[in-house]
Amino acid sequence: MPIHRIETSADPRLSAYRDLTDVALRKKSEPASGVYIAESAKIIERAIACGHTPVSILMADNWLEKMRDLLPSISANDFGDIDVFTGNYAVLEELTGFHVHRGALAEMVRPEPMSLESILQDAKTVVVLEDIVDHTNVGAIFRAAAGLGIDAILVTPECADPLYRRSIRVSMGSVFTLPWTRIPNWPDSIESLKQRGFNTVAISPENGDGAQAQDLRKFATHSQSTHKDERIALILGTEGEGITAASLSNCDHSVYIPMSNDVSSLNVASAAAVVFWALQNEQS
Numbered sequence: 001m002p003i004h005r006i007e008t009s010a011d012p013r014l015s016a017y018r019d020l021t022d023v024a025l026r027k028k029s030e031p032a033s034g035v036y037i038a039e040s041a042k043i044i045e046r047a048i049a050c051g052h053t054p055v056s057i058l059m060a061d062n063w064l065e066k067m068r069d070l071l072p073s074i075s076a077n078d079f080g081d082i083d084v085f086t087g088n089y090a091v092l093e094e095l096t097g098f099h100v101h102r103g104a105l106a107e108m109v110r111p112e113p114m115s116l117e118s119i120l121q122d123a124k125t126v127v128v129l130e131d132i133v134d135h136t137n138v139g140a141i142f143r144a145a146a147g148l149g150i151d152a153i154l155v156t157p158e159c160a161d162p163l164y165r166r167s168i169r170v171s172m173g174s175v176f177t178l179p180w181t182r183i184p185n186w187p188d189s190i191e192s193l194k195q196r197g198f199n200t201v202a203i204s205p206e207n208g209d210g211a212q213a214q215d216l217r218k219f220a221t222h223s224q225s226t227h228k229d230e231r232i233a234l235i236l237g238t239e240g241e242g243i244t245a246a247s248l249s250n251c252d253h254s255v256y257i258p259m260s261n262d263v264s265s266l267n268v269a270s271a272a273a274v275v276f277w278a279l280q281n282e283q284s
Contacts, residue, residue: 001075006087009095016107017058017096034110036163040102041070046173047108048077055107056083060092063103110163114181120196123151128235130243131158132268138162139170140269146174148276154183187247198233202243202251203275205265213254220278234275239268
């Protein structure tokens with residue numbers, strides 16, 4: 001495995017790290033180059049364990065020794081001669097656009113997206129992320145979903161990329177293990193979920209849907225007693241505006257988390273975890 005020390009951020013071999021900076025990716029759902037960036041030794045190791053293929057590794061000089069336990073395992077997976085690039089922190093920050101305080105990055109081949117049909121075939125509870133653009137929230141929702149019994153996640157065309165480095169890191173690698181794909185033609189595709197037998201449930205702020213909204217506690221209890229074997233699609237909206245009116249009007253149910261102390265709502269990732277736990281708790 002060749003190791004190269006870099007002296008300048010202009011090195012043409014490092015185009016993936018240079019072109020996939022935070023600023024460049026902020027307005028993109030997915031990069032056209034078919035790769036993503038994994039950050040930290042633990043995330044790189046989890047990606048490889050899930051069958052993802054590394055293209056190259058970039059790390060700070062003082063991380064080379066720390067990564068030696070990982071590097072042999074990469075070679076053992078028969079990925080060929082993966083280039084390892086090292087450099088000082090100043091060059092790495094100039095190259096990537098952020099401080100590489102976790103020491104190592106890897107350029108990974110983006111896996112082929114799963115088909116909607118294959119994801120929904122055996123899923124009982126799925127989550128739709130409608131236009132959620134904060135990568136930290138996307139990662140936190142994936143982590144909660146993986147830990148609290150969700151079978152799959154669908155992201156709308158405008159939702160942030162789950163394979164963005166911050167989403168991956170916050171998810172603790174759950175984006176590698178929990179099935180997900182983009183659902184096209186949103187919100188018209190709500191109807192396709194219904195046709196597949198899913199009961200569509202919008203998660204809205206308290207009384208955000210007027211008299212139609214149900215208390216989560218009552219919904220979870222009712223769902224367990226009368227619809228135990230029903231398939232459910234939970235729909236979460238954007239950080240500021242919540243679910244769009246078009247989606248809300250097409251859903252079978254609207255559910256809210258009851259709040260107190262004049263707090264109107266939770267952060268979308270926190271709300272997601274509460275909903276996942278409530279439904280899992282009633283089903284257990």
